[in-house]
Amino acid sequence: SAVISQKPSRDICQRGTSLTIQCQVDSQVTMMFWYRQQPGQSLTLIATANQGSEATYESGFVIDKFPISRPNLTFSTLTVSNMSPEDSSIYLCSVEGRTSGMFDEQFFGPGTRLTVL
Amino acid sequence: GIQVEQSPPDLILQEGANSTLRCNFSDSVNNLQWFHQNPWGQLINLFYIPSGTKQNGRLSATTVATERYSLLYISSSQTTDSGVYFCAVVPRNALIFGKGTTLSVSS
Numbered sequence: 001s002a003v004i005s006q007k008p009s010r011d012i013c014q015r016g017t018s019l020t021i022q023c024q025v026d027s028q029v030t031m032m033f034w035y036r037q038q039p040g041q042s043l044t045l046i047a048t049a050n051q052g053s054e055a056t057y058e059s060g061f062v063i064d065k066f067p068i069s070r071p072n073l074t075f076s077t078l079t080v081s082n083m084s085p086e087d088s089s090i091y092l093c094s095v096e097g098r099t100s101g102m103f104d105e106q107f108f109g110p111g112t113r114l115t116v117l
Numbered sequence: 118g119i120q121v122e123q124s125p126p127d128l129i130l131q132e133g134a135n136s137t138l139r140c141n142f143s144d145s146v147n148n149l150q151w152f153h154q155n156p157w158g159q160l161i162n163l164f165y166i167p168s169g170t171k172q173n174g175r176l177s178a179t180t181v182a183t184e185r186y187s188l189l190y191i192s193s194s195q196t197t198d199s200g201v202y203f204c205a206v207v208p209r210n211a212l213i214f215g216k217g218t219t220l221s222v223s224s
Contacts (some may be wrong), residue, residue: 001162033211037158042203043214088160092210105165106205106212107148111158 002097003025004109012115013083020079021112023093028073029091033094033106034066043092083116090114119144121131121215130194131184132224138189140204140215148207149180151189154217163189194222217222 001027013019025030034046047055047068055068069077080087090111096104122157133213140149151163164171164178166187171178175194180187190199195203205212 023179031210042216043205043212045213048211053135060173105148105162106207108152108160111160113158 002095002107003103004027004093004095004107005077006093006109006112008112009110010113010115012117015084015116018081019083019114020077021074021091021093021094023109025034025074026094029095030073031096032070034068034076034078035092035094035108037090037092039088045061046078046091068085079100083114085116088114088116119146119206119213120214121191121204121206123204123215123218126216128218128220130220132186132194132222134194134222135190135192136194138191138202138204138218138220140187140189142185142187142204142206143176144185144208145182146206146208148212149182149186149187150205150212151178152203152205153200154200154203156223165195169216191220194220196222196224198222 005024007022032049035043037043045058046061046068047057049068049070051070065077092111093109094106122141124139148167153161166178168179170183175192177190200215201219203217205214
């Protein structure tokens with residue numbers, strides 16, 4: 001399995017500001033994924049980040065609001081821009097681990113709990 | 118896009134009881150995983166099970182890919198089993214989650 005760390009673990013921010021969340025993996029991975037979990041809800045995919053190319057965003061998420069960087073095969077950042085209280089969520093990054101199957105098992109970081117006032 | 122439906126949405130059990138959670142999905146998938154989200158928000162991998170049956174202690178899972186469903190069995194439930202159980206599928210390369218089953222186990 002992959003070991004994933006995220007920083008910060010939690011933060012309280014003022015509306016209109018931006019927060020950058022870091023995701024570090026203990027091994028090189030091709031794809032990294034960013035998810036959002038709003039209070040009491042399930043997880044929703046924000047974007048897929050491949051090293052060396054622009055992130056691919058899901059419907060309802062745009063690069064201006066959630067810019068993503070992927071500078072190498074073990075690291076990615078997600079920025080939540082111009083925040084509003086509706087952005088209060090847990091943000092999680094995910095990677096594929098190595099399995100014997102054709103499609104790899106995905107593992108999640110501990111998440112970043114964001115509260116916007 | 119693919120639909121992932123989990124049932125029941127909520128489940129209340131006494132310690133020691135058994136339960137079955139169901140996940141239906143609307144299209145063929147490359148992968149299926151079950152997760153447990155504990156009260157602190159951490160997602161714990163339970164099973165990677167695109168097809169077949171697997172067991173891990175008191176938990177087991179079965180996926181029938183041709184009929185587009187998966188089942189998670191919890192036997193002799195404990196209070197530490199409480200939390201939200203998610204089924205997630207991979208139609209292309211990323212996980213798409215169901216809405217989850219919230220399990221409460223009381224002593």
